[in-house]
Amino acid sequence: MRVFPIVTAVIVCAVLYLVVLERETLVGFAGQFSDSDSAETVAETSAEADSAPAAQPSDTDTHMVHVVARRSAASIAGNSVLLRGRTEALRQVDVQSETSGLIISSPIRAGAYVEEGQLLCEIDAGTRGAALAEAEARLDEARARLPESEGRLAEARARLTAAEIDDNAATRLSESGFASETRAATTAATLSAAEAAIQSAEAGVEAARSGIRSAEAGVDRAREDIAQLQIHAPFEGLLESDTAELGALMQPGALCATVIQLDPIKLVGFVPEAQVDRVLVGAAAGARLATGAEVQGEVIFLSRSADLQTRTFRVEISVDNDDLAIRDGQTADILISTAGTPAHLLPSSALTLNDGGTLGVRVVTDERLAQFMPVIMLRDTARGVLVTGLPDQVDVITVGQEFVTDGVPVEVTYEELTQ
Incomplete structure (x- = not known):
């Protein structure tokens, strides 16, 4: 009793196989019967054909497939590069201490907005004031030595001048026989002693000046040490941590606070090497954050060196964040215009x-034949798909393309576009 359903299913499967997979064979098989019918018709009218003038072959003798086509003209389509990235603070700094001491300022809590130069932490001065006073006293003492050294130098130069005059006179008198050689030798020795005194006095002046420079350096160190007692915000931003607590002991390198700047904020993504040439600095970009918010900006940086592990290139986009609504580290889907x-x-x-x-797609050639042309799909839109790889002007078959192959003649009906 179940034989007929099974036979029916087998027949249906066979028909579907012939229609779908062996369509050309089936069409050819059916065409044989059409050709035989045409042959009989020709045989019946052969007598009339012999007596009548020869007729021209009709276009209907050729098997043409009716299709619908669209005349399409290429237009410039905007394109973009899609990246997965994150938000990143424009600047983030861990403000650290450069000296040691106890904190004497009240803490500022995390989340507070601070201005550039605002005091964050203050350290107890201790004996640094006394050290500065001592350095300034040494500087005054060094400066007082300089006039004394310069006076000695002037005195030595005067003695040198007198010794030169005496030596010149004694030498001439000795040559004329009016003075003894002993006197000439004595004046020459006095001249040498005056020259030595000059060198000593000049060395004393240089030593006094060196003492002044050393004392000034000591004063600068003492003042710098005092200046380091107050730690200020390097730029305006938000505190990501509390400042150091009152009474905490600070050491060089100890953290006072962490400051971040979120306006403007950066979007950071990584471009694959196959698309890096499509991205340009200054290009417009946008992003959709995980919260659903959409933002706009422009590319401000594109790395010239690829990441060693991922072989991608870092790209940064600057986005306005006046209300500080965008936080550091949020996930973002980034689109960069190309x-x-x-x-x-x-x-x-x-x-x-x-x-x-x-x-x-299958297109209609100038000879009214169907032809397959490969395309590259850019993206899908609400009005259709954008594809490249076709000539600027082309007739694309939109209905019936599945029933023709390359070289098949077609009869075309063109769409009337209402765009």
Whole structure:
């Protein structure tokens, strides 16, 4: 009793197999019967054909497939690079102590907004004031030595001048026989002693000046040590941590506070090496945050060196954040605008696959023949798909493309576009 349903299912499967997978064979098989019918008709009218003038072959003798096509012209389509990234503070600094001592300022709590130069932490001065006074006293003492050294130098120069005069006179008198050689030797020795005194006095002046410079350096160190007692905000921003607690002992390198700047904020993504040439500094960009908020900005940095592990290039986008609504570290889907690409807007139903599985469309050639052309799909839109790889002007088959192959003649009806 169940034989007929089984036979019926087998027949249906066989028919579907012939229609779907062996369509060309089935059409050829059916065409044989059509050719035989045509042969009989020709045999019946052969007598009349012999007596009548020869008739021209009709276009209907050729098997043409009716299709619907669209005349498509390429237009410049905006394109973009899609990245997955995150938000990042423009600047973030751990403000640290440069000296040691006890904190004597009240703490500022995390989340507070601070201005550039605002006092964050203050350290007890201790004996640093006395050290500065001592350094300033040494500087005064060194400066007082300088006039004394310069006076000695002037005295030595005067003695040198007198010794030169005496030596000159004694030498001339000795040559004329009016003075003894002993006197000439004595004046020469006095001149040498005066020259030595000059060198000693000059060395004393240089020593006094060196003492002044050393004392000034000591004063600068003492003042710098006192200046380091107050730790200020390097820029305006938000505190990410409390400042150091009152009474805490600070050491060089100890953390006073962490300050971040969120306006403007950066969007950071990583561009694959296959698309890095499409991104330019200054290009417009936008992003959708995990909260659903959408922001706009522009590319301010594109790395010239790829990450060693991922082979991607870091890109940074600056976005205004006046209300500080965007936080550091939020996930973002980033779109970076790139140069436009000539593309055709076609209905998605026009796309098809050839026998090799290549995506493309079938077009109508100038000879009214069907031809397959591969395409590259840019993106899907509400009005259709944008594809590239076609000529600037092309007739794309939108209805009936599945019933023709390359070289099949077609009879075309063109769409009337209302765009």
